[in-house]
Amino acid sequence: MAKPNYFYGIHAIDALLEHRPLDALSLFVQQGRESDSHVAAIMVSAQDNGVSIQPTQKDKLTQLCGSPQHQGVVLHARPLAFADEAVLDTVIAQESCLLLVLDQITDAHNFGACLRTAVAMGVDAVVCPKHHAASLTPTVAKVSVGAAEMMPIISVTNLARMLAQIKSAGVFVFGTA
Known part of the structure; x- marks a missing residue:
């Protein structure tokens, strides 16, 4: 059986409940934090989506x-899943599109920071390889401050082939290292 995924942080949970509420199973709230306006809003959203709410001690939340x-x-x-490669065709069919292509970003904190910045810059989708790349973990969701939920993150088998595909579709490609 797969290890359970516990997402954490106000913005990451808020984004998850907004963009994919059917994936939420149960919400654990630190006892005494119910009066915090951000926590209260998350609790209302969870209740509206039929998610069970369980008051929990701070140490138990840290452990979870x-x-x-x-x-x-x-x-x-x-868990958050990568978007299918077919989504890329839809994105590049737009009149103008902005993609962020990441290669060999294996650290969850760096990946989350890239996603956060991508949303701030108006990126339409993020593309990364299936291998030698960070997974979409709860840590990525926390560091991205919910950005992981706000745009497609596409995992491709072959980055070189994907770059050739988007070039042939008329997308300007600019690279940095």
Whole structure:
């Protein structure tokens, strides 16, 4: 059986409940934090989507998510999945599109920071390889401050082939290292 996914942090959980509420299973809220306006809003959203809410001690939240940075809320949810390669065709068919292509980003914190920046810059989709890349973990969701939920993150088998495909579709490609 797969290890349960516990998402944590106010913004990451808020984005998850907004963009894929059916994947939320149960919300754990730190006792005494119910009056915090951000936590209260998350609780209302969870209730509206039929997610069970369980008051929990701070130490138990830290244990569930493996981090003390939970901000008083932890959500047990299905994992975020990479978008299918076919989504790329839809994105590049737009009149103008902005893609962020990442290669060999293996650290969850760096991946989350890239996603956060991509949303701030108006990126339409992020593309990364299937191998030698970070997974979409709850840590990525936390560091991205919910950005992982806001745009497609496409995992491709062959980056070189994908770059040739988008070039042939008329997308200007610019690279840095």
